[in-house]
Amino acid sequence: MTFFEKPIRALPGYGFGLLALLAATGASAQASLGPAAPTLPNSPAVPTLTQTPPPVPAGRVTVSAAAVFANNGQPIRSGLAWRIYEDRGDASQPAVVNRSSSPTPTFNLPPGNYIMHVAYGYASAMKRLSVQSGIVNERMTINAGALKLKGAVGDSPIPPGKLSFSVYVPIAQNSEGRLVVANAKANDIIRLPEGTYHVVSTYGDANAIMRSDLKVESGRVTEATLNHRAATVTLKLVGSAGGEAFAGTAFSVLTPGGDVIREAIGAFPSVTLAEGDYVLIARHEGKVHTRDFKVESGLDRDIEIVVPPT
Incomplete structure (x- = not known):
């Protein structure tokens, strides 16, 4: 099984309307060079569409189709979604x-004008057809590649469940011009049109965020590891150093400038934070306690506030 035969996570509702695709036929994104990408394993040639077909039903035209990658003509064997539209003109x-x-579908259609559309993840191709009789063979070419993303802190991989990725198409000077994929997980195969994309990696649910521009090439999987400078800290309010944490404590993590980064309630909640300086505020039984602390990349530790004796 190749990378391109695994499922991807798609953003529901995303996609160009068919009329926009008709207007944009032939356009493809061009981008600067990114990291090297492995080529897909060699595949057998596209199955021939000229083998002896079943009889064509009376009053119908048989349309047989297949799709290939633009750069090498290799067949696309899974992950395709075909649609035939009536062309109303x-x-x-x-x-x-x-x-x-199906990777090689066969459609039996009444004679007439149609639009054939095939989607491969977020990549697609379309073609107008005019069919009158007999058998029609169509091979669609798709400029599609894929991203496979991971995260790390230093030399330590980040568990996939703690990461999420968003993929954007840059527009003019805005690197996050249009959101393409939201909340993709590590090791997902994200199928995309050829081009350059802006990837945002979020570690945890606070401010541990890294960004990178990556190039997708047709017929290739671009693998990338985004390196975070962050650590996970456990927040505690205690009566003595190393003592038992007080339950029901409300914590707030702020920047030195006073911006709230994360809030949590509990005896010892954990939060993943980007490297830097912070202020911790703990509220318990009507009293407020504070301390400054520093996060160092890769150093997971407890951050305690010791309640002074009364």
Whole structure:
């Protein structure tokens, strides 16, 4: 099984409308060079579409289809979503008349004009067809690649469950111009059109965030590890150093300038923070306690506030 035969996590509702795709046919993103990407394993040639077909139903046209990668013509064997639209020749949204998830589907259609659309993750291709009789063979070419993302702190990998990734298409001077994928997980295979993307990696649920620009090449998987400078700290309010933590304590973590980074309630909540200086505030039984602390990358530790004796 190749990388491209694994599922991806997709952002529900994302995608260009078909009319926009028709207007943008032939366009592809161009980008600066990014990290090297492994090529996909060699695959057999695209199955021939000229083998003896089953009889064509009366009054119908058989349309057989396949899709290949743009850079090497290798077949795409899974992850495809085909749709056949009625081409009405006006500005209205075309109606879907057939669909398939087969890598090499066969459609039996009445003679007429159609739009064939195939999606591979967030990459796609389309073509207008005019079919009148017999058998029609179509091979679609898709400029598709993929990202496979991980995270680390120094030489230590970050557990996949503690990471999430967002992928953006830069627009003009805005690196986060348009969100493409939200909340992708580590090791997901994210299929995308060829081009350069801005990736945001979030470690935990506070401010441990790293960014990188990555290039996706057709027919290749770009693997990248985003290195965070962060650590996980456990917050405690105690009666003595190393003592038992007080339950029901409300904690706030602030920057030295007073911006709230994280709030939590409990005896010893944990929070992952970017390297830097912070202020910890603990509220318990109507009293407020504070201390300054520093986060050093890769150094997970307890941050205690010791309640002075009364």
